[in-house]
Amino acid sequence: MTAATTTAAASAPRTSALAWPGGRTWLDITVLLALAALGVIGFTPSYGGYSFLAAGIGGLVLGALTGVFTSVFRLGGLLTFAVAIVGYFVVGSAVAVPSQTIFGVVPTLQSLASLAIGTVYGWADLLTLSTPVGAPAYIAVVPYAASWVVALVSTLLATRWLAHRPRTAWRFGVALVPATVLYLVGILVGTDEAYQAGIRGVAFAVLVLVWLGWRTPVGGVAATADRSLLTRKIAGTVAVVLVAVLAGGAAGYWLAPAKDQRFVLRDEIEPPFDPLDYPSPLAGYRHFTKQVDEEEQFTATGLQPGDRIRMATLDSYTGKLWNVTDSNASAAGSGSYELVGRSLPSAPLVTPVAHPEVDITITGYQDVWVPGVGYPTDFELTGGEAKTHSDDLRYNASTGSMVLTTGLHEGDSYRIDAVTQEAPSIEELSSVPVANVELPPVTGVPDIVSSKAQEWATGAVSPAEQLEAIRLKFVTTGFLSHGRASDAVPSRAGHGADRISDLLDATQMIGDEEQYTSAFALMARSLGYPARVVMGFAPEVGEGGGTVSVTGDDVTAWVEVAFEGVGWVPFDPTPDETDIPQDQVPKPQSEPQPQVRQPPRSDKEPEDLLTPVELEKQDPDEDDVDFVIPGWAYGVGIGLVSLLAVVFVPLLIVGTVKARRLRKRRRGPVADQAAGAWEELADRYSELGYQVPPKLTRPLLASRLEAQFPASEQQAPPRLRVLASETDELVFSGREGAAEEGTALWDDALGAVGAARAAAPARVRLLSRYRIRSARDLAARLTTTAPRRSEH
Structure with a gap:
C-alpha cells in the first residue's frame, strides 16, 4: 500500500465503525434508568395497583435499547427519531395495550390508534378518571410514553454527551433532568395518598448523591488512582448515605404535608362534562306522559318486582326547576360526573342489597342520561353505536347516575351489575337521625311550602315520622292528573315556584309526580332534611321477571332522603288513581267496569290548563344510517x-x-x-x-x-x-x-x-x-x- 493510500484511508470518515459504550457509560445508563424507575412507581396511586408497571418498565427498556442502538450505529438525529417512533408503535402495542393485539404481540389498527390517542389524550383522562383507573384501554399508554421518552433522552445524553465531554457537575445535573421530571410527574398525576413517599425520596436522593460523588473528578485526579483517596471516598459515601437516610426519614415524618394539603393536578382539574349544558330531565316529564306514553322506550331483562329504574338525580332548586348541582359548587354533588371504566366506584352512603344482572336494550329512548337500577358496580356497553363510545361514559357515585355524552339511540344495549338501597320501614327509622350531607341550598321557594310542612308534620317527632306524615297528606288528599285531554281534571305542567304554590294553595291538590315530588322535596328541605328528586321509570314486573317493555307511561319520580348509617331512603308522595268522588256519577257502561275515583271537574276549559310540549321536528331520513368513520381512524390518520x-x-x-x-x-x-x-x-x-x-x-x-x-x-x-x-x-x-x-x-x-x-x-x-x-x-x-x- 502506498503512502498516499495510507493517508487517504486514515483521513476517510469512519462511517462503518461501531461506537460501543464504555464501562462508565453503561454505569451512567444504569443509574439514570434506576432513577427513572423510581419515578414510574409514583403512578401506583392513580392505577390502584401494579398493573401499569408492565407498560412503564417496557417503556424504560425500549427507550434505553433505542438510545444504545442508535448511538452504536452513529445514527443522525433524523434517523434516531424515525427508529424511535417505529419502535414506540411496534413494541407499544404488546406492552401497553396487549388486549387489542393479535396473540398479545402483533399490532392491529386498533392498538396503533390507542397508542396515538393515549399519547395525546391519555394525560387528561388520567387526571379526570376516578381512581383507581382501569379504562379506557389506552390509559396504560401514559406511563409507557412517559418512561419511554425519559429513558430515550437519558440514554442519548449518557452515550452521546457525557461520554465525550469533560466531567463537570453541571453536565451530570442536566442528565438528571429527565428522571427528575418523571419523578415529579408521578407525584402531580397521583392522588392525595402518596405511594412510599419517604422511601422513594430517600432512595432517589441517595442514588443521585452517590453517582455525582463518584462520577465527577476530585481535584482533577481520579479517586481510584490512590488507595487513600479511594478509602476516604468510600467512607464519605457511607456517611452521605447514612445522613440522607436519617435526614430524609425525619423530614418525611415531621415535615410531610397532610393528605388534604398535598398538591396534585387531579384536584385542580374538573371533569370536562357539564350536565348543566343539558335541560333538566324533570322539565321534560310531560313529554313521556303525553307524547310517547304508549311508545316503547327500552326493554329490560333481569328486573325484580318493585324495581325502579333511575334516570337522573336532582338536588338543586332555583325557583324555576330542579336540576343537578353545578360541579363547581360541590365536588360531591349530583353534577360531578367522572370518567370511569367498566368497574364503577362504590356509593358513599348506601345499605347495599344484592341485585341480579340487568340487560337493557334501547328502542325509542334518546338522551344522554343512562337508565339504570340502583347503584351500579359494573357496567358494560354490549351493542349498538354506543359500544364504540365507551370512553364517553361518566358516572356520579353519590347518586348512582350515569351519562353517555354522545347519547343513547335505538339499538344500543348495555349490561349492569348493581346493588339497591335497603328500604327500612318508618318504625325502623323512627330513632335514626338524618345524615349530615352537603347539598346546595334551595332558592326561590314559596312561603307556603314551609308553612304547610310545619302544619302537616305537627305531632310527629322523628324526621322519618314527620316525612311520612307529609307524604300521607299528599297521598290521601291529592289527585293524580297528567294533564292529558282525556283526564277528568287536567293539570298544568311545570314545577316552578308558582306551580308549587298553585298545588298547595288549591282547594284540591291536582298534579302528577312532577309536582308532588317537587313539593315534598322542598318541604323536607324546609325542615332541614337532605332530600333530592329522582326521575326514572317504574314498569310493572311480574314474579317471573323476564323481559319487560318500558314505555313512556312508566315514567315516574320519587324523593330520596339521607339517613345516617342507612343511606338514601325513597319516599313516594304521589297519590294513586283513586275512586271518583261520591257527588260524581259515572256514565253508564255497557259492561260493568271497576270504578276509580278521579279528581273533581274544574270549571276551566282543559285547553286553558294544558301546557303543550314541543318536540324537535325530525327529518324524514333521520332513521337512515350513514357511514361514519370510526374515531380511531382519525387518530391513526393524524x-x-x-x-x-x-x-x-x-x-x-x-x-x-x-x-x-x-x-x-x-x-x-x-x-x-x-x-x-x-x-x-x-x-x-x-x-x-x-x-x-x-x-x-x-x-x-x-x-x-x-x-x-x-x-x-x-x-x-x-x-x-x-x-x-x-x-x-x-x-x-x-x-x-x-x-x-x-x-x-x-x-x-x-x-x-x-x-x-x-x-x-x-x-x-x-x-x-x-x-x-x-x-x-x-x-x-x-x-x-x-x-x-x-x-x-
Missing part, C-alpha cells in the same frame, strides 16, 4: 400524517433552499459562474460528511478532499485538483471566458459531486438531503466549547 410531515417537510424546505442556492450561483459572468461551481462542490462535499476547512485555496482544499475520498477499486477519486486549477484560471486570468467553458466547468463539478455521492453509504446520502453546509457550520461554532476526549 399520527401517520404527522410522521410523514416530520420526514418530508424538512426535506422539501432543504431542497428548496439548495435549488435557490444553485440557481443563484449559475448566474452572472463566466468567472462568477466558475467560482459558484467550486462553492457548490465544496458545500455538497461538506453535506456528504467530508471535512471542508474554511479559508483554504482551491488546490489545497482539492487535495484535502481527494485524500478523504474512500479507497475503492471500482471507482477512482475525481480529479478535484484539475478542476480547482481550471476554476482559478477562469477566475483570475482576467479574460472573458466563453459561456461553454462555464457550462463545462459546472458539468465537471456536478460530476465530481455525483462520484462522491455514489461512493458514500446510503445512510450518508439520505442525511445529506437534510443538511445545509451553512447551518452545519453555524451549529458547529455554537456547540464547540471544549476539545472532546474519550472516556477510555
Whole structure:
C-alpha cells in the first residue's frame, strides 16, 4: 500500500465503525434508568395497583435499547427519531395495550390508534378518571410514553454527551433532568395518598448523591488512582448515605404535608362534562306522559318486582326547576360526573342489597342520561353505536347516575351489575337521625311550602315520622292528573315556584309526580332534611321477571332522603288513581267496569290548563344510517400524517433552499459562474460528511478532499485538483471566458459531486438531503466549547 493510500484511508470518515459504550457509560445508563424507575412507581396511586408497571418498565427498556442502538450505529438525529417512533408503535402495542393485539404481540389498527390517542389524550383522562383507573384501554399508554421518552433522552445524553465531554457537575445535573421530571410527574398525576413517599425520596436522593460523588473528578485526579483517596471516598459515601437516610426519614415524618394539603393536578382539574349544558330531565316529564306514553322506550331483562329504574338525580332548586348541582359548587354533588371504566366506584352512603344482572336494550329512548337500577358496580356497553363510545361514559357515585355524552339511540344495549338501597320501614327509622350531607341550598321557594310542612308534620317527632306524615297528606288528599285531554281534571305542567304554590294553595291538590315530588322535596328541605328528586321509570314486573317493555307511561319520580348509617331512603308522595268522588256519577257502561275515583271537574276549559310540549321536528331520513368513520381512524390518520410531515417537510424546505442556492450561483459572468461551481462542490462535499476547512485555496482544499475520498477499486477519486486549477484560471486570468467553458466547468463539478455521492453509504446520502453546509457550520461554532476526549 502506498503512502498516499495510507493517508487517504486514515483521513476517510469512519462511517462503518461501531461506537460501543464504555464501562462508565453503561454505569451512567444504569443509574439514570434506576432513577427513572423510581419515578414510574409514583403512578401506583392513580392505577390502584401494579398493573401499569408492565407498560412503564417496557417503556424504560425500549427507550434505553433505542438510545444504545442508535448511538452504536452513529445514527443522525433524523434517523434516531424515525427508529424511535417505529419502535414506540411496534413494541407499544404488546406492552401497553396487549388486549387489542393479535396473540398479545402483533399490532392491529386498533392498538396503533390507542397508542396515538393515549399519547395525546391519555394525560387528561388520567387526571379526570376516578381512581383507581382501569379504562379506557389506552390509559396504560401514559406511563409507557412517559418512561419511554425519559429513558430515550437519558440514554442519548449518557452515550452521546457525557461520554465525550469533560466531567463537570453541571453536565451530570442536566442528565438528571429527565428522571427528575418523571419523578415529579408521578407525584402531580397521583392522588392525595402518596405511594412510599419517604422511601422513594430517600432512595432517589441517595442514588443521585452517590453517582455525582463518584462520577465527577476530585481535584482533577481520579479517586481510584490512590488507595487513600479511594478509602476516604468510600467512607464519605457511607456517611452521605447514612445522613440522607436519617435526614430524609425525619423530614418525611415531621415535615410531610397532610393528605388534604398535598398538591396534585387531579384536584385542580374538573371533569370536562357539564350536565348543566343539558335541560333538566324533570322539565321534560310531560313529554313521556303525553307524547310517547304508549311508545316503547327500552326493554329490560333481569328486573325484580318493585324495581325502579333511575334516570337522573336532582338536588338543586332555583325557583324555576330542579336540576343537578353545578360541579363547581360541590365536588360531591349530583353534577360531578367522572370518567370511569367498566368497574364503577362504590356509593358513599348506601345499605347495599344484592341485585341480579340487568340487560337493557334501547328502542325509542334518546338522551344522554343512562337508565339504570340502583347503584351500579359494573357496567358494560354490549351493542349498538354506543359500544364504540365507551370512553364517553361518566358516572356520579353519590347518586348512582350515569351519562353517555354522545347519547343513547335505538339499538344500543348495555349490561349492569348493581346493588339497591335497603328500604327500612318508618318504625325502623323512627330513632335514626338524618345524615349530615352537603347539598346546595334551595332558592326561590314559596312561603307556603314551609308553612304547610310545619302544619302537616305537627305531632310527629322523628324526621322519618314527620316525612311520612307529609307524604300521607299528599297521598290521601291529592289527585293524580297528567294533564292529558282525556283526564277528568287536567293539570298544568311545570314545577316552578308558582306551580308549587298553585298545588298547595288549591282547594284540591291536582298534579302528577312532577309536582308532588317537587313539593315534598322542598318541604323536607324546609325542615332541614337532605332530600333530592329522582326521575326514572317504574314498569310493572311480574314474579317471573323476564323481559319487560318500558314505555313512556312508566315514567315516574320519587324523593330520596339521607339517613345516617342507612343511606338514601325513597319516599313516594304521589297519590294513586283513586275512586271518583261520591257527588260524581259515572256514565253508564255497557259492561260493568271497576270504578276509580278521579279528581273533581274544574270549571276551566282543559285547553286553558294544558301546557303543550314541543318536540324537535325530525327529518324524514333521520332513521337512515350513514357511514361514519370510526374515531380511531382519525387518530391513526393524524399520527401517520404527522410522521410523514416530520420526514418530508424538512426535506422539501432543504431542497428548496439548495435549488435557490444553485440557481443563484449559475448566474452572472463566466468567472462568477466558475467560482459558484467550486462553492457548490465544496458545500455538497461538506453535506456528504467530508471535512471542508474554511479559508483554504482551491488546490489545497482539492487535495484535502481527494485524500478523504474512500479507497475503492471500482471507482477512482475525481480529479478535484484539475478542476480547482481550471476554476482559478477562469477566475483570475482576467479574460472573458466563453459561456461553454462555464457550462463545462459546472458539468465537471456536478460530476465530481455525483462520484462522491455514489461512493458514500446510503445512510450518508439520505442525511445529506437534510443538511445545509451553512447551518452545519453555524451549529458547529455554537456547540464547540471544549476539545472532546474519550472516556477510555
